[in-house]
Amino acid sequence: MADKKKNNTQAQKVDKERVQRQRSICSPRNLFLATFVVFIGCLVALTLSPYQPIYYKLPPPPKFEGPLAVNNLLQNAELLLKGQVIGPESIIVEGNTLYTGTTDGKIVKIVNGVITKTVLLSDHKDCQTLESRLQNLHICGRPLGMRRKDKDTIIVADCYLGILSVDVEKGTKKVLLPGGTIIEGKPLLFADDFDFINEDTIVFSD
Secondary structure, eight states, X not given: OHHHHHHHHHHHHHHHHHHXXXXXXXXXXXXXXXXXXXXXXXXXXXXXXXXXXXXXXXXXXXXXXXXXXXXXXXXXXXXXXXXXXXXXXXXXXXXXXXXXXXXXXXXXXXXXXXXXXXXXXXXXXXGSSHHHHHHOHHHHOOEEEEEEOSSSOEEEXXXXXXXXXXXXXXXXXXXXXXXXXXXXXXXXXXXOOEEEEETTEEXXXX
16 A cells, blocks of 8 residues: 555656646746747748748639539540550640550550550660569669650650650650759759750740
């Protein structure tokens, strides 16, 4: 009984000390100091920022009617190439021909629902099978944005390999801007999507 009473007393003492610490942390003085530090931090960030905020009010949202009307059209869509194309991202549509990039580092040409051409973005020894490509995306690539440049060339933004030029018909590729390239002091880390300014210039997001 004495030991039990002693243990209860110690537990009550510990609980009391814990409550006191919590009250100390949440005291009005500490809360005021925390709020003040956050306020000063925000003020400094706004003062040093090269950008100035302006007031903007969004227009009223459009009504869900016409092209925006709720529908179930996708329930009747035909699923193409199930299990043959993994994670298609950007798609180029040219009549009955599609070009897309896949998770496992490939550019594929699809004609009338059938894959007719495939180009691997890397010839590395660890990129020769589907399983190895999925395990080595940083080596084998993961194509994202795609645009046709001319009748022979497709430009590809790959989040690991950088910016590439691909000739699907010849099965060739060329790295134009490698991933990791230093641009204005910062490395190219994740080439995502892009657009052409003119025949020889693109702008891309990273």
